[in-house]
Amino acid sequence: MLNYPPLYKQIYSMDAEKFFTPSFLRAVKENTEASFRSIMAEPRKGLYTFEMLQPQFCEMLMSEVDNFERWVHDTKFRIMRPNIMNQYGAVLDDFGMESMLDRLMSDFISPISRVFYTEIGGTSLDSHHGFVVEYGINRDVELGFHVDDAEVTLNICLGNEFSGGELFFRGVRCDEHVNSDIQPGEIFDYPHVPGHAILHPGRHRHGARPTTSGNRMNLIIWCRSSAFRELKKYRKDFSSWCGECKRKKKEKERILVLATQQELMNRGMQSAS
Ligand SMILES: O=C(O)CCC(=O)C(=O)O
Numbered sequence: 149m150l151n152y153p154p155l156y157k158q159i160y161s162m163d164a165e166k167f168f169t170p171s172f173l174r175a176v177k178e179n180t181e182a183s184f185r186s187i188m189a190e191p192r193k194g195l196y197t198f199e200m201l202q203p204q205f206c207e208m209l210m211s212e213v214d215n216f217e218r219w220v221h222d223t224k225f226r227i228m229r230p231n232i233m234n235q236y237g238a239v240l241d242d243f244g245m246e247s248m249l250d251r252l253m254s255d256f257i258s259p260i261s262r263v264f265y266t267e268i269g270g271t272s273l274d275s276h277h278g279f280v281v282e283y284g285i286n287r288d289v290e291l292g293f294h295v296d297d298a299e300v301t302l303n304i305c306l307g308n309e310f311s312g313g314e315l316f317f318r319g320v321r322c323d324e325h326v327n328s329d330i331q332p333g334e335i336f337d338y339p340h341v342p343g344h345a346i347l348h349p350g351r352h353r354h355g356a357r358p359t360t361s362g363n364r365m366n367l368i369i370w371c372r373s374s375a376f377r378e379l380k381k382y383r384k385d386f387s388s389w390c391g392e393c394k395r396k397k398k399e400k401e402r403i404l405v406l407a408t409q410q411e412l413m414n415r416g417m418q419s420a421s
């Protein structure tokens with residue numbers, strides 16, 4: 149744990165009324181599929197977008213990260229970057245936000261993922277990796293095509309003013325099929341909106357297009373389920389969520405139906421002769 153002096157102490161513990169928009173709070177309090185759906189769009193199966201954070205909280209978090217970056221620079225501290233893909237950004241767990249993010253996952257993400265992501269470990273999320281990514285001048289520009297080390301990912305745009313930076317999604321895949329072809333209907337591009345979140349399976353292949361002007365900062369929480377990962381080791385067929393497993397299964401069934409039809413026709417012809 150670093151010895152970093154916070155700028156805004158109040159964002160280090162969960163204060164739901166201050167952090168979240170009233171519509172998001174209401175939906176989570178009601179805690180039903182209908183209440184979640186009432187605030188969400190589902191532009192592709194399993195991708196959910198909704199308004200989530202208050203502008204003031206976004207501003208404070210962005211300033212806190214800037215302050216942290218300055219402190220790291222001044223003290224010459226060497227910090228871990230969010231993941232192997234990003235040169236900029238910071239791991240929020242490392243500078244004191246772990247318990248706030250624990251609450252964010254257990255009280256606000258888990259209730260939603262329990263409803264929408266039963267097939268991919270959404271009922272048993274038990275750890276997270278929380279970080280911010282930064283794009284723009286003197287920052288990262290874009291992010292290549294990848295899957296997250298997560299069962300469920302929450303990605304929230306904090307701001308600021310920017311253009312570009314859209315996320316592109318290209319279908320959910322298991323480990324074996326991560327590089328398989330994109331199927332019709334799997335192409336979806338999502339433009340970030342400050343304060344708005346997108347919730348997606350970590351295994352939904354995606355990347356971020358170049359941020360062409362301004363600066364963009366996003367808060368990202370990779371949520372993990374150790375139980376799901378353990379179960380996965382003993383399975384081979386992920387056709388309930390992997391697009392390629394599903395396609396292969398359908399193809400096998402189609403061939404089986406054709407072969408059965410042929411067999412029946414052959415039998416019919418034999419008995420007629
Ligand atoms: O730039 C973004 O909004 C996406 C970042 C992302 O996908 C990741 O860090 O895993």
Ligand SMILES: [Fe+2]
Nearest residue numbers: 294295296354
């Ligand atoms: Fe990602």
